[in-house]
Amino acid sequence: MTTTTLKTRTILSLLLAACVHAAQGAEPLSIDQRVTQLMKRMTLEEKVGQLTQYSGDADPTGPVAVKGSLRDGISSGQIGSIFSAKGTRSIRQYQDLALQSRLKIPLLFGLDVIHGYKTTFPIPLAEAASWDLEAIERSARVAAIEAAAAGIHWTFAPMVDIGRDPRWGRVMEGAGEDTYLASRIAAARVKGFQGRQLGDTDAVMACVKHFAAYGAAVGGRDYNSVDMSERMLWETYLPPFKAALDAGAATVMTSFNDLNGIPASASRYLLRDTLKGKWHFTGFVVSDWRSIEEMTAHGFVANNKEAAQAALSAGNDMDMESGVYRENLAQLVHEKKVALADVDDAVRRVLRKKFELGLFDDPYKFIDPERERAMLNKPEHRQAAREVAAKSIVLLKNDRAVLPLSKSIRKLALIGPMIKLGVENHGYWSVTVPEVDYAHQAVSAWDGIAAKLGKDATLLYAKGSDIEGEDRSGFAEAVRVASEADAVVIGVGERWDMSGEARSRSKLDLPGVQEELIKAIVATGKPVVVMINAGRPLVFDWTADHAPAILYNWWLGSEAGNAVADVLFGDVNPSAKLPMTFPRSVGQIPIYYNHFNTGRPAPNPTATEWVSAYTDLINLPKFPFGFGLSYTTFRYADLKLDRQTLRGDGKIKVSIQLTNTGKVAGEEVVQLYLRDRVASVVRPVKELKGFRKVALAAGETRTVDFTIDKESLSFFNAALQWNAEPGDFDLMIGASSADIRLQSRFVYAR
Known part of the structure; x- marks a missing residue:
C-alpha cells in the first residue's frame, strides 16, 4: 500500500466519522472525548506501545537498547514515539509504518533541539549571559520553526537545572546559578518553542528537564546522587520548573539522579505528589535515556520488571529507550502489581498531546518537504543567530581601552588553536542536519574578522599550540607573528565537546599549554585581546591578571565569527553579564553569590583566622555573578x-x-x-x-x-x-x- 493511499484512507475515515457525528446533530467532540473513544478500542498492549519510545536513525545520545525490529514494533502499534529521527524524508517513512498499525495512531517525533536546528545559536549558558529575554525567546522561536519544518514535534528542552558547580559539564545547557534569572529564561524558552499554540506547524512541544535537582550532582560528576534538604529543593531548584510549566510547557523529563535515595524516575513525591498533584500538570512525563532501566544499577530495584512497576506507579508516563515498559507493563497489570488506571492515565496524557498537535487529523501535517527547504534556508535566521551571539559575548577585561579595535588597523595577528576552527563553534548539543555541510556552515573567527576588515588589512596567523597536549614548538612562530603586528587576538579554550553531557571535569584550567602561549604573546608588549571559547566557567588566573583585554565567547553557533568581529571592532557594544560565578580555583567550588552567611563571616576578603575562609585563597571569586563590562560607562x-x-x-x-x-x-x-x-x-x-x-x-x-x-x-x-x-x-x-x-x-x- 502506498503512502498516498494510507494518508488518503486515514483522512477519509476521520472525515467520515466527523460527518456522521455532525449529521447526528451533535456538538464537535472535545479532545478528551476523542481520547476516551480511542482508548475504548485499544488493547493493553497498544496502550503500552503509546508509552514506549525508541531512538530512530540519527545519532543516539546514550547506550542503545536491544529492541528487535523497530519497523515491526511501529507497524504493530507497539511503539508510540521515535527519538532522533530528523528530516521529512526519514520521518515520513516512520509515520507510514505507524499508519499500517491496527488503530493507525500516529507517531510522535522528538529530538534534542537545544540551541538551534540547522541554524545554531549560542549554547544556552551563553544566551543566559545576554540577560535578554526577547533574544532568548527569539532563538527558541527560530529553532522551533526549523525543527517543525523538518518534521519534529517535540524538543527535549529547555534544561532548567540550576548549576552551581562548573565541573558539571551540563552547565552549558542551562541558565546558570540563579533561580530568579533561570526561571525567567525558562519561561522565555518555552514560549519560543511552543509559539502561539501547539499544533501550529511552526511550533514544537517543549520538554522541561531534568526533574529534579540534577544540577546538584555531588562533586559535579554527571549522573551522580543528589542529597539536599526539602527547603533547598523547593526554594532553589524547583522554581524554574514551575515557571516553565506556568508558561505552558507540554512535557517534563525526569532526571538520572536519585534525590535523597529515590531515583527521580520512581519518585512519587516528585511526579505524582508535586508535579501532577500540587502543580496540576496535565501534560506527560518522559524518562531520560534509559533512566528507568538504570534503577537496577542504583540498587533501588532488582530487575527491569520491578523498574517498570516503580516508574509507572510513581507517575513516569513514557519510557525513553530502555524498553522495560514494552517488556513488562502488560504482565504487571495482569498480575495487579500496576494499576490499569495508572496506565490509562499515562496513555491519556500522551494521546491528548497527539490530538493537540493535530496528528490524528493529519499525521503528515509537519511533513512538507517544500516548507522544510524554505524554512531551513532563511537569511533572517542567520541574522538572528548573529545578533544573539553578539549579545552573548562577555567583556571581562579591557585595560587601556584596547577594545574596540580600529577597523583601519594595518596588521592584525590572529593566534591560537581556536582562530580558524569553524565547525567547533556549533558547540555541544548541536544538531547534525541531513545534507548540511557542517564544515562550512559555522563561521570561524578568522573568516569573520577577514570579512569585517576586507582587503586593506593584513591578517597574520600562527596556531601556536593545540587545544590539548604539551607541544610548545609553535610558540616561537606565534611570538614572531605577534611582534610584526599592530595588535594581537588570541583564540583559546575548550574543544566543543569538553563541556556537555558526560563531560564532567576535575580540572578547569585552560587545556594543554594554552595559557603558556598567552604568557608568551603578552610578553611581546603588543595590545593583546584574549578570546576564550568554552561551555562553562574556566580558571585562568594568570590571563585574568595580565592580559589587557578578555572576551568570553562561549560557543556562539553558526554566526560565531561574524558576531566576534562585530564586537571586536565596535559595531556591537558588548552588554552580556555572567550567569555563573567564575572561581579562582577549583578548590572554591561550589561558589555562588547568593550563599548564606555564617556565624563567623569573614570581615574582609583576605581574612583567614577563625572565620569561614580558606587559609590559602581570598574569599572572592575571580569574576562575580552578573559581571560584564561595556565600551561605555x-x-x-x-x-x-x-x-x-x-x-x-x-x-x-x-x-x-x-x-x-x-x-x-x-x-x-x-x-x-x-x-x-x-x-x-x-x-x-x-x-x-x-x-x-x-x-x-x-x-x-x-x-x-x-x-x-x-x-x-x-x-x-x-x-x-x-x-x-x-x-x-x-x-x-x-x-x-x-x-x-x-x-x-x-x-x-x-
Whole structure:
C-alpha cells in the first residue's frame, strides 16, 4: 500500500466519522472525548506501545537498547514515539509504518533541539549571559520553526537545572546559578518553542528537564546522587520548573539522579505528589535515556520488571529507550502489581498531546518537504543567530581601552588553536542536519574578522599550540607573528565537546599549554585581546591578571565569527553579564553569590583566622555573578522608594536614574538584589529579584523602575510554607552582584 493511499484512507475515515457525528446533530467532540473513544478500542498492549519510545536513525545520545525490529514494533502499534529521527524524508517513512498499525495512531517525533536546528545559536549558558529575554525567546522561536519544518514535534528542552558547580559539564545547557534569572529564561524558552499554540506547524512541544535537582550532582560528576534538604529543593531548584510549566510547557523529563535515595524516575513525591498533584500538570512525563532501566544499577530495584512497576506507579508516563515498559507493563497489570488506571492515565496524557498537535487529523501535517527547504534556508535566521551571539559575548577585561579595535588597523595577528576552527563553534548539543555541510556552515573567527576588515588589512596567523597536549614548538612562530603586528587576538579554550553531557571535569584550567602561549604573546608588549571559547566557567588566573583585554565567547553557533568581529571592532557594544560565578580555583567550588552567611563571616576578603575562609585563597571569586563590562560607562543615581514600609499585599515602587556617561551607545543590565536581615531561617546575603536591560545613547539618562511586593520577599520557612515575614530588608541596585551602586532599606509589616 502506498503512502498516498494510507494518508488518503486515514483522512477519509476521520472525515467520515466527523460527518456522521455532525449529521447526528451533535456538538464537535472535545479532545478528551476523542481520547476516551480511542482508548475504548485499544488493547493493553497498544496502550503500552503509546508509552514506549525508541531512538530512530540519527545519532543516539546514550547506550542503545536491544529492541528487535523497530519497523515491526511501529507497524504493530507497539511503539508510540521515535527519538532522533530528523528530516521529512526519514520521518515520513516512520509515520507510514505507524499508519499500517491496527488503530493507525500516529507517531510522535522528538529530538534534542537545544540551541538551534540547522541554524545554531549560542549554547544556552551563553544566551543566559545576554540577560535578554526577547533574544532568548527569539532563538527558541527560530529553532522551533526549523525543527517543525523538518518534521519534529517535540524538543527535549529547555534544561532548567540550576548549576552551581562548573565541573558539571551540563552547565552549558542551562541558565546558570540563579533561580530568579533561570526561571525567567525558562519561561522565555518555552514560549519560543511552543509559539502561539501547539499544533501550529511552526511550533514544537517543549520538554522541561531534568526533574529534579540534577544540577546538584555531588562533586559535579554527571549522573551522580543528589542529597539536599526539602527547603533547598523547593526554594532553589524547583522554581524554574514551575515557571516553565506556568508558561505552558507540554512535557517534563525526569532526571538520572536519585534525590535523597529515590531515583527521580520512581519518585512519587516528585511526579505524582508535586508535579501532577500540587502543580496540576496535565501534560506527560518522559524518562531520560534509559533512566528507568538504570534503577537496577542504583540498587533501588532488582530487575527491569520491578523498574517498570516503580516508574509507572510513581507517575513516569513514557519510557525513553530502555524498553522495560514494552517488556513488562502488560504482565504487571495482569498480575495487579500496576494499576490499569495508572496506565490509562499515562496513555491519556500522551494521546491528548497527539490530538493537540493535530496528528490524528493529519499525521503528515509537519511533513512538507517544500516548507522544510524554505524554512531551513532563511537569511533572517542567520541574522538572528548573529545578533544573539553578539549579545552573548562577555567583556571581562579591557585595560587601556584596547577594545574596540580600529577597523583601519594595518596588521592584525590572529593566534591560537581556536582562530580558524569553524565547525567547533556549533558547540555541544548541536544538531547534525541531513545534507548540511557542517564544515562550512559555522563561521570561524578568522573568516569573520577577514570579512569585517576586507582587503586593506593584513591578517597574520600562527596556531601556536593545540587545544590539548604539551607541544610548545609553535610558540616561537606565534611570538614572531605577534611582534610584526599592530595588535594581537588570541583564540583559546575548550574543544566543543569538553563541556556537555558526560563531560564532567576535575580540572578547569585552560587545556594543554594554552595559557603558556598567552604568557608568551603578552610578553611581546603588543595590545593583546584574549578570546576564550568554552561551555562553562574556566580558571585562568594568570590571563585574568595580565592580559589587557578578555572576551568570553562561549560557543556562539553558526554566526560565531561574524558576531566576534562585530564586537571586536565596535559595531556591537558588548552588554552580556555572567550567569555563573567564575572561581579562582577549583578548590572554591561550589561558589555562588547568593550563599548564606555564617556565624563567623569573614570581615574582609583576605581574612583567614577563625572565620569561614580558606587559609590559602581570598574569599572572592575571580569574576562575580552578573559581571560584564561595556565600551561605555554608566552612572547610577537618585535611588527613590515611594514608601519605606510595605504592608500586606501592597507594593513599593523603586526608581533610579541611569546615565550613559561614555561616548558610544550601550546597553546596561541593571540588577536589583534584596536581603532579609532577620528571618525564622537564615537567608542569603543577597538575592536577585529583578533586572532591566536598558539601551542608552551616549549621554542619555533614563528612569529605570522596579516593583517590590510580598512575593519578592517570600521564602519557604522550616515548615515549607511559602510566605513573607515582617522585618527589615536591604535593597541593593548595581551592575553585578559584587558591584552595588545604590542601597536603601525598607520594612515589611503585615
